[in-house]
Amino acid sequence: MKARLAELERRAEEKGLDAVIVASPANVKAFSGVDCDSAVLELRERRGGGWDAALYTDFRYAPMVRRLFPRLEARDIARFRPRGKRIGYEGSVAHSRFLKWEQKSRDGEFVDFSEAIAEVRAVKTADEIARIRAAERLACEIWRDASKRFRAGMTEREMARTIQRMMVERGDGEAFETIVCIGANAAECHHVPDDTVWNGRESVLVDMGVRLGGVASDLTRNLFPRPSRLYRQVYDLVLEANLAAIAAAKPGITGRELDRVARKVLERGGFGQAFGHSLGHGVGYEIHEAPFASKKSKSVLKPGMTVTIEPGVYLEGNLGVRIEDLVLITETGCEVLSSSAAK
């Protein structure tokens, strides 16, 4: 984490900043280790060179910060006032909060520094990698155990509840709302589980992630007891796209190039139009974070980053297939963290 802060400071210097304000809970956690929903991490360049870090938080969290992070100076958030001439901040901060900062700052120029913050954070520490690996492994175990309990007559909601219960018992609950789609419902990428009843023959798509040790996981798998010829054809093609992208995921490739690898497979198979979303996203403290693998993404993949590989084909009123694996970029390629087989 110290190295991560140092990298952010280096980037701040590159951009001519003399202060950085980090305020979103996930970023505060990623750059300080402190897990609380009301805090500001302030980095200030020292006159003689080097940087100081201070954490502003309120009465509820101050004792925890002092106990767990004695090296971080804990200050009262009510007294926070942006200092510095060029202040980097997260562009996504609430407008009302930003206006207050602007008011309190003395002629500071605010510079959107979100991209650098997200990029630096995207390279995970060894400890974060271990936790993400464990969370993804647990998601795979829960998928295997829960899907074995799916019976004809169950509704999507009941299937989702089976998964949710296991997530609460074995992990820290859902990382996001579990998606369960029976048959043609899978043509809606983010279908909300409803009272559709499973006849035991239709396909079932499940997109799920368990939270464990402060991090998220993400996995999409499909059951297809009696696939139609079209379903089989689409499934094989989506799997081919997924495997091609996994084979291509390595340091140096951009998010756009990676997205292109999978998209090309689907286009060649005649289903390019039916893949309307991006290929993938990073997973860590948040379920969707940098790097992004999309048509436009310029993110360059680096060792230590996680990214999902989730191509899909959606034919409205008919079927939907998405196969999602979470991979970790290594020095030479990638390691697939999703242990449950897609086929």
Ligand code: ZN
């Ligand atoms: Zn997912």
Ligand code: ZN
């Ligand atoms: Zn995903």
